[in-house]
Every structure is written in structure tokens, then in C-alpha cells.
Amino acid sequence: MAQTIHIEPVTRIEGHAKITIELDDAGKVSDAKFHVVEFRGFEKFCEGRTYPEMPGITMRICGICPISHMIASAKACDAITGVRIPKAAEKLRRLINHAQYVQSHALSFFHLSAPDLLLGMESDPAARNVIGLIQANPDLARKAVRLRQFGQEIIRMLGTKSVHPPWAVPGGVRDGLKEENIEWIRKRLPEEMDTTELAIKLLLDSYGGFSREIEVYGNFPSLFVGLVTPEGGLEFYDGLLRVMDADGKLLEKGLANEKWRDIIAEAVEPWSYLKFPYFKPFGYRIGNGDIPGLYRVGPLARVNICDFAGTPKADRELRNFRRLGKEGKPVWSSFHTHYARLIEILFSLEKIGELIEDPAIMNGHLRSQAGVNNDMGVGIMEAPRGTLFHEYQVDETGVLKKVNLLVATGNNNLAMNKTILQIARSYMDGASITEGLCNRVEHGIRLYDPCLSCSTHAVGQMPMVLQLVDSKGNLVDQKVRG
Amino acid sequence: MIVIIAYGNTLRRDDGAGVFLGGMLRGALKKNGREVNLIEVHQLTPELSIPIAEEGVSSVVFVDTRVAEEGKDNFDLRVTAVSTQGGRSGCGHHLDPASVMAYARVLYGKWPPAWLLTVPGVDFQHGEGFSAFTQQALSRLPHLLASLPREWPDKEGPVS
Amino acid sequence: MPVVTLTINDKLVSAQSDKTVLEAARDAGFEIPTLCHLEGLTPRGGCRLCLVEVEGVPRLLASCVTQVQEGMVVRTETERLHNYRKMMVELLLAERNHVCAVCVMNGHCELQSLAAKLGVDHVRYDYLCPDLPVDASHERNTRDPNRCILCARCIRVCDEVEGAHCLDMMGRGIHCNIITGMNQEWGKARSCTACGKCVQVCPTGALFKKGSSVAEMEKQREFLIWILDGRDKKVWHWSR
Ligand code: SF4
Ligand code: SF4
Ligand code: FES
Ligand SMILES: [Fe+2]
Numbered sequence: 001m002a003q004t005i006h007i008e009p010v011t012r013i014e015g016h017a018k019i020t021i022e023l024d025d026a027g028k029v030s031d032a033k034f035h036v037v038e039f040r041g042f043e044k045f046c047e048g049r050t051y052p053e054m055p056g057i058t059m060r061i062c063g064i065c066p067i068s069h070m071i072a073s074a075k076a077c078d079a080i081t082g083v084r085i086p087k088a089a090e091k092l093r094r095l096i097n098h099a100q101y102v103q104s105h106a107l108s109f110f111h112l113s114a115p116d117l118l119l120g121m122e123s124d125p126a127a128r129n130v131i132g133l134i135q136a137n138p139d140l141a142r143k144a145v146r147l148r149q150f151g152q153e154i155i156r157m158l159g160t161k162s163v164h165p166p167w168a169v170p171g172g173v174r175d176g177l178k179e180e181n182i183e184w185i186r187k188r189l190p191e192e193m194d195t196t197e198l199a200i201k202l203l204l205d206s207y208g209g210f211s212r213e214i215e216v217y218g219n220f221p222s223l224f225v226g227l228v229t230p231e232g233g234l235e236f237y238d239g240l241l242r243v244m245d246a247d248g249k250l251l252e253k254g255l256a257n258e259k260w261r262d263i264i265a266e267a268v269e270p271w272s273y274l275k276f277p278y279f280k281p282f283g284y285r286i287g288n289g290d291i292p293g294l295y296r297v298g299p300l301a302r303v304n305i306c307d308f309a310g311t312p313k314a315d316r317e318l319r320n321f322r323r324l325g326k327e328g329k330p331v332w333s334s335f336h337t338h339y340a341r342l343i344e345i346l347f348s349l350e351k352i353g354e355l356i357e358d359p360a361i362m363n364g365h366l367r368s369q370a371g372v373n374n375d376m377g378v379g380i381m382e383a384p385r386g387t388l389f390h391e392y393q394v395d396e397t398g399v400l401k402k403v404n405l406l407v408a409t410g411n412n413n414l415a416m417n418k419t420i421l422q423i424a425r426s427y428m429d430g431a432s433i434t435e436g437l438c439n440r441v442e443h444g445i446r447l448y449d450p451c452l453s454c455s456t457h458a459v460g461q462m463p464m465v466l467q468l469v470d471s472k473g474n475l476v477d478q479k480v481r482g
Numbered sequence: 483m484i485v486i487i488a489y490g491n492t493l494r495r496d497d498g499a500g501v502f503l504g505g506m507l508r509g510a511l512k513k514n515g516r517e518v519n520l521i522e523v524h525q526l527t528p529e530l531s532i533p534i535a536e537e538g539v540s541s542v543v544f545v546d547t548r549v550a551e552e553g554k555d556n557f558d559l560r561v562t563a564v565s566t567q568g569g570r571s572g573c574g575h576h577l578d579p580a581s582v583m584a585y586a587r588v589l590y591g592k593w594p595p596a597w598l599l600t601v602p603g604v605d606f607q608h609g610e611g612f613s614a615f616t617q618q619a620l621s622r623l624p625h626l627l628a629s630l631p632r633e634w635p636d637k638e639g640p641v642s
Numbered sequence: 643m644p645v646v647t648l649t650i651n652d653k654l655v656s657a658q659s660d661k662t663v664l665e666a667a668r669d670a671g672f673e674i675p676t677l678c679h680l681e682g683l684t685p686r687g688g689c690r691l692c693l694v695e696v697e698g699v700p701r702l703l704a705s706c707v708t709q710v711q712e713g714m715v716v717r718t719e720t721e722r723l724h725n726y727r728k729m730m731v732e733l734l735l736a737e738r739n740h741v742c743a744v745c746v747m748n749g750h751c752e753l754q755s756l757a758a759k760l761g762v763d764h765v766r767y768d769y770l771c772p773d774l775p776v777d778a779s780h781e782r783n784t785r786d787p788n789r790c791i792l793c794a795r796c797i798r799v800c801d802e803v804e805g806a807h808c809l810d811m812m813g814r815g816i817h818c819n820i821i822t823g824m825n826q827e828w829g830k831a832r833s834c835t836a837c838g839k840c841v842q843v844c845p846t847g848a849l850f851k852k853g854s855s856v857a858e859m860e861k862q863r864e865f866l867i868w869i870l871d872g873r874d875k876k877v878w879h880w881s882r
Binding site: 041042044045060061063064066107111112131134135138141142144145148149152 | 491492493494523524525527528529531532567577581584585587588589607608609
Binding site for chain 1: 743781
């Protein structure tokens with residue numbers, strides 16, 4: 001019998017992000033669990049407020065994806081009012097979202113994952129850190145800082161700083177761009193494009209050394225979920241929900257957002273506070289076996305499900321990316337998320353270029369006014385780390401009765417657990433936890449760029465504990481990192 | 483110029499105590515005639531190395547909440563030295579203070595002395611306001627400063 | 643009007659005899675914190691923030707409702723006063739549910755800025771955390787009792803300036819609350835003219851323009867003076 005570990009309320013804050021690896025009677029890895037000691041309760045915090053306050057409240061609750069929450073929330077509010085936001089407002093929201101992709105993906109790739117990728121997983125842990133990387137390649141690191149800064153500067157231009165009111169509001173946005181902003185963006189774009197293309201080259205050059213990682217880092221069949229444009233193109237801001245199976249068959253070609261509950265249900269497990277969403281038609285767990293409804297969201301899923309990107313450079317890379325899938329199937333290995341992420345930066349940069357050359361973005365009409373016209377509003381968008389759902393129910397005066405958020409990290413919960421299991425099965429050596437295993441488990445989690453900051457920054461920052469538990473539930477070994 | 487980088491989520495009770503303590507520290511240092519640049523952020527990112535590398539920066543103090551467990555923590559403010567030799571980042575979407583310092587050192591050739599000041603936290607529910615433990619610890623800032631050498635944070639102080 | 647001479651913080655000050663100590667002090671350049679007081683409304687003396695010490699009087703006096711007197715010796719800044727004021731603000735914060743970071747008035751709130759000015763860095767009292775519903779039924783304004791400090795500015799402006807008297811106070815002690823239209827939903831209150839004056843004078847985020855998002859609400863209090871004396875001064879268009 002597998003041992004189940006309960007997180008008792010008193011020990012909720014344990015000071016660690018805990019991962020347990022469970023062994024069977026024969027001493028083989030039987031399961032792996034990523035315990036998220038997050039507290040729910042955000043919903044309760046919002047209930048009773050008025051819906052127009054939500055973009056501001058939700059963006060302050062998460063410091064890592066404030067823009068995503070602001071946009072998802074504003075979209076849910078738009079849906080409550082039933083208005084169509086002005087064209088310029090939509091373009092500006094898209095612009096800020098692309099800028100966010102640039103800065104968030106750049107942090108994930110260049111600053112967090114690159115040490116493992118460019119210095120090798122087995123290299124001396126003392127050197128295989130940020131400093132090792134920047135020492136080995138200071139020029140790249142400097143470029144990477146500038147790439148992030150480019151994204152952040154656009155976000156700043158649009159007046160979104162933590163002390164300011166939310167920029168996206170129900171019905172549109174608060175401020176537009178200035179001529180000089182456009183000029184600045186235009187000037188910087190080529191440099192950032194070069195940095196991204198250079199990173200792609202470096203990544204692909206290093207692929208040869210990672211054939212085993214590609215095989216075992218989240219390399220399993222699963223469903224893929226995300227948004228696409230009505231034509232089937234890559235989409236981050238607003239689109240139809242698409243579900244693709246592991247063979248590339250479309251189970252859902254393009255579902256209207258408000259129907260999301262038809263395809264997604266949430267399971268709970270006693271050992272984690274994060275819910276486990278799954279594809280409803282396929283079901284959750286049957287006995288102790290695999291979960292047929294397991295799906296992935298995020299860069300890998302988005303790049304898999306779309307028919308095309310829609311910009312020349314991203315489409316060129318996308319064609320190359322598709323070759324990584326076996327027999328024309330979608331790409332399974334989560335290791336390729338790194339590549340997908342870089343393709344998305346490229347796409348975002350190209351889109352930013354398109355948007356600033358579109359005269360419609362300078363139109364001064366930015367905010368439509370309307371009251372409550374629907375008692376329910378759904379806002380779905382693609383955050384850098386995956387699909388983000390906001391769903392609000394209001395009374396006729398606009399006071400929130402029910403708030404439901406399904407965050408990207410939640411959507412990837414099942415996949416993250418499975419990825420850790422796969423890595424543990426492949427790299428567990430004997431009955432102890434090695435340095436190498438620790439690194440790999442960490443890298444495996446990092447592929448999903450999880451945001452635990454919607455819980456707390458402190459939790460997100462906690463050291464990781466990796467525990468090995470035998471079939472009787474005894475702690476065999478433990479390693480603390482961080 | 484002393485750079486204070488205070489970080490945390492101000493809507494998760496004690497998690498925001500680091501940000502609050504940053505403000506208190508600035509006040510205390512300014513009172514002593516020191517020049518201070520306070521930066522409040524949600525989490526640490528590479529480009530924080532830019533203000534650190536600015537001309538005239540004499541030292542850096544990172545201020546954060548630490549998750550305190552009963553029995554294992556003395557529930558007091560704590561200062562430790564931050565290495566400029568590089569750190570590591572866990573599985574989240576952020577850097578640690580040593581990594582930020584490493585950026586400043588390698589990219590911009592600056593390594594002022596750096597410290598991590600932490601305040602214990604126990605309550606991370608949604609909302610504002612701090613737990614009694616945290617409030618108690620915050621009130622000990624003058625005591626802590628009195629126990630440190632006059633030149634801190636520019637030089638001397640606890641090592642780790 | 644006869645003029646009296648008094649001493650405020652060791653400075654000799656003269657003022658017309660119908661002035662309050664608050665007015666005299668402000669004219670002489672002394673800042674006394676206030677919350678319930680607003681120029682243009684009858685003074686109420688409810689919040690006790692404007693307390694001052696007067697020599698020979700054992701109690702502390704609310705300067706907004708204390709008339710000046712010949713030979714009065716007044717202190718507006720003492721440690722005792724400072725402690726009282728701090729305590730008052732802490733009690734106001736503890737009584738309701740204030741989360742400034744996500745409040746529509748963040749950055750523009752009189753209570754928030756006063757707390758900052760007085761150095762209120764924590765609240766010594768237990769939060770009461772009352773469960774108070776937001777009333778968003780009005781077509782233009784929203785009332786959030788969670789942020790109300792019961793200063794009654796809204797009641798006074800509605801009664802004295804707009805003449806609608808839609809707002810009132812009901813209940814005692816911690817059950818005290820602002821009501822609209824004899825305690826029905828604001829949207830149903832027929833006496834409300836939707837003029838929005840109450841919103842503009844409210845010092846906190848308790849009354850705000852419907853649809854405001856976090857930190858978006860800024861209030862224009864000076865308009866009140868213009869309403870009251872704009873005609874005399876021949877100012878036909880009000881601007882900030
Ligand atoms: S009304 Fe003022 S004190 Fe209260 S929450 Fe809003 S900003 Fe803070
Ligand atoms: S609603 Fe505003 S103006 Fe009215 S009593 Fe409350 S705080 Fe004062
Ligand atoms: S201002 Fe005098 S009592 Fe409120
Ligand atoms: Fe987040």
C-alpha cells in the first residue's frame with residue numbers, strides 16, 4: 001500500500017517546498033509528489049468586493065505574474081459588462097502581454113535554466129550557478145539583462161507599477177502610448193531579436209549533450225491545452241480553447257471560453273493544497289493508475305496546439321520545432337519547453353513590432369463604459385507559464401458572489417508530478433538521494449517555471465526538501481536544498 | 483549610498499514585513515545621516531544589479547521575511563553576510579541575494595559588502611497587518627542596530 | 643467682530659472672537675490634524691483628532707469645536723497629544739476592515755496619510771473584523787462601510803449643502819453605521835439626488851464612484867467652498 005502523507009493544518013507552513021519520492025516493496029520508485037503548501041482563501045478575500053476592483057486586487061496578490069492576472073481579471077470584468085473594448089485598448093493589452101512574455105521568459109531561460117543548460121547538469125554545483133554562467137559568458141548575460149529590461153520598460157511605459165492603479169480596467173485600459181515610446185521600442189527591437197536568435201542557436205547547439213534529458217524530462221504522452229486564434233494560430237491574449245491529444249488529434253478545436261467547465265474539472269488530493277485539474281471527458285484516476293485526463297499548459301502546449309505562429313521568424317522556428325516530435329506527433333518532452341519559450345519570445349518581439357506600426361494603437365478612445373449586464377464573467381488568457389482562468393459571479397449590483405481562479409501552475413500540477421516521477425525513476429540510484437538527482441528534480445520543476453508566488457513569496461522562496469519514503473512510509477533519506 | 487532592497491508580498495501579512503522593515507531601516511539609517519536608496523520589489527531579479535553597481539554605492543542590505551518555525555527560530559531579527567561569489571536559485575521564478583550580487587560583480591565589476599536582514603514570519607494569510615511575533619521582532623530594530631558596529635552596513639558586522 | 647489674543651505654542655495670536663481654536667491655529671500656521679472637520683460643513687467634534695491642551699483645563703479639548711477666548715494658552719503639539727492622536731487612528735483602523743493596498747483610495751486617503759504622518763506603524767488593538775456588506779445598488783456611487791470612520795461628513799454635506807438628507811447614522815457603539823434612505827439600499831433611496839457630494843467629501847474609500855478600481859479614486863474637496871461662496875466671488879466655473 002502506498003503511503004500517503006497528509007499535510008496537517010498546523011504544519012502547513014513547513015518552511016519547505018516538499019517533494020517525496022515513494023518506493024515500493026522491491027525498492028523501486030512507485031510515485032513522486034510535489035507538495036504545495038499553499039493556502040487557498042484568495043477567493044474569500046475577494047468575495048463581497050465590487051468587480052471593477054478585481055484587476056487591481058488580483059495583480060497585487062501575485063508579484064510574478066501581475067500583468068497576467070490584471071488582464072485575465074479585466075477580461076472577466078469585460079464579460080460581466082458585456083462590452084466590446086475599444087480596438088486600441090485591445091491592442092495595448094496585447095502589447096503589454098507580449099512585453100511580459102519577453103521579460104518573464106527571459107528570466108526563466110537566461111537566468112534560471114541556462115546555468116544547467118549551458119554549463120551541463122553534472123558540472124560542479126558550486127560553479128553551475130548564475131555566476132558560473134555569467135563568468136563563462138558575460139556578454140550573453142549582459143544581453144539577457146537588456147532583454148528583460150526591454151520587456152519591463154514597455155510595461156513601465158504603460159504606467160503599470162506596483163504603486164499605481166491597475167492599467168487594464170473593465171472596458172479597456174487607462175492610458176495609451178506616446179510617440180516617443182513607439183520610437184524607443186522601434187529602436188531597441190532589432191537588438192532584442194538578435195539576443196533571442198543567439199539564445200536559440202546556443203540552445204540547439206547544446207542539444208547534443210542532452211539526449212538523455214530529452215528522453216526523461218517529462219517525456220510522456222499527455223493532452224495539451226491552450227488558446228488559439230479563430231484561425232488556429234498562436235495566441236496569448238484572447239482566443240478559443242483548444243485541446244490536443246498526444247497523437248496530435250484535436251479533441252476540441254476551438255471552444256468558446258465560457259464553456260471551459262465542460263472540459264475541465266478539478267480534483268483534490270490530501271497531500272497538496274494545489275488542485276489537480278484534468279480534462280473532464282477523459283476522467284481522473286482509475287484505481288491507482290495513470291490519469292487519462294492529464295494535460296499540460298504553457299509554452300510547450302501552446303506551440304504544440306497551434307497550426308502556425310503567424311509571424312515569419314517564429315514560423316520558421318516552429319517548423320524546426322515540429323521535427324522534434326516523433327512521427328509527426330506533438331512534441332512530448334517537457335525538456336523542449338526551453339525551445340518553445342524562446343520561440344515565444346521571438347513571436348512576442350515580432351508581434352510588438354507589428355503592434356507599434358499599427359496606427360490604430362494610437363487611437364485615443366481607450367475605455368468603454370457599461371454596468372453589470374451578465375451575472376457571470378469568464379476571462380481566460382495565456383500567462384507565460386500557461387493558461388490562466390478567472391471566473392466571477394456577481395449579483396445585479398456588481399458585488400462578487402463567487403470568485404474562482406485556476407492558475408497556470410495549477411493546470412500543470414499533474415504534469416509536474418509526473419515529470420518528477422519520470423526523473424526519479426530514471427535517475428534514482430540505490431536507496432539514497434544524490435546531488436545529481438536533486439539538480440535534475442529541480443530542473444524538472446523549473447521546466448514549468450512554476451509560480452508559487454500566488455501563494456506567498458516566502459513559500460516560493462523556500463528551500464526544497466527531497467524525501468525518500470519506503471513502502472512502509474519510513475523516511476529513508478532526505479536532502480535539503482537552498 | 484546604501485542600497486536597501488526590500489522584498490515580499492505585502493498582501494500576505496507577515497510576508498510583507500520585509501518590505502516594511504526596509505522602510506524602517508531606511509528611516510533609522512537616514513537619521514544617522516547616511517544616504518539611502520530604498521528599492522521595494524516583489525522578488526529578486528537580475529536587473530537589480532544595475533542600481534547596486536551605480537557609482538558611490540557603499541553597501542547593500544537585502545531585507546526579507548523568513549519563514550519561522552516554532553522551536554527552531556529565536557523570532558528575532560537576523561543579519562547575515564551575503565556572498566558575492568554567486569548563489570543558486572531554487573525551483574521558483576526568482577533569484578537569491580547572492581545571485582544578484584554575482585551579477586553586479588561579474589557584469590559591472592562592483593562588489594560592495596552585502597547583508598541579508600530577515601524578520602521572522604508565521605502568518606501568511608491574505609491581508610495586511612503583521613502577527614504578534616513579527617511585530618515584536620520589528621520593534622527590535624533599534625536594538626539590533628545598536629548591537630552592530632557604527633560603520634555597518636558599509637563595513638564590519640556579522641559573518642556567515 | 644471683537645478680536646481676542648491668545649497664545650498658541652508660545653506664539654501670541656489674535657483672532658476674531660467667533661473663530662475656533664482650530665481656525666486660529668491654522669491661520670497662525672500651525673497644523674492640527676483633523677478628520678471629521680471640513681471647511682464648509684458645521685463642525686461636529688466627533689473624531690477627536692484635533693485635540694489640544696488648554697492651560698487650566700484638565701480635559702483635552704477638540705479644537706474644531708472650541709471657541710477662542712482672551713488669554714487662552716493652547717498647545718497643539720505635545721507628546722500626550724501625539725499619543726492620543728495615534729491611538730485614535732489605530733482604533734479607527736482596528737474597528738473596520740482597511741486593506742490599503744487594494745483600496746480605491748490608496749494613495750489619496752486622508753486616514754492613510756494621517757496614519758503615515760503620525761507614524762502609526764502597527765495597531766495595538768485587536769482588529770474587530772466586522773462583516774459588513776458593500777452596497778453597490780446605487781447607479782453612480784458605491785458605499786463600503788468597511789472603510790467608514792463615521793466622521794459624518796457625508797451626512798452633513800447631504801443635509802446642509804444638497805438639502806436632500808438621504809444619509810443618517812444608525813445604532814450605537816460598534817453597531818453604529820451610516821444608512822441611506824432610512825436604511826434601505828442606496829439605489830432605492832428616493833431622497834438621493836445622485837449629486838455625488840457625499841462621495842467627494844468622504845475622507846476614505848468608504849464612498850466611491852461606482853466602477854473605480856484600486857487606487858483610482860481621487861476626491862475633490864475644494865469644490866465645497868466654491869459651491870458655498872463661488873457666487874459671491876463670481877467664480878462661475880470650478881476648477882481645481
Ligand atoms: S479607506 Fe484609507 S485607510 Fe482605509 S483601506 Fe482605504 S486607503 Fe486604507
Ligand atoms: S461614509 Fe465617508 S464621509 Fe460618511 S461617515 Fe463614513 S467615512 Fe465619513
Ligand atoms: S476634527 Fe475636531 S473632532 Fe474631528
Ligand atoms: Fe502567479
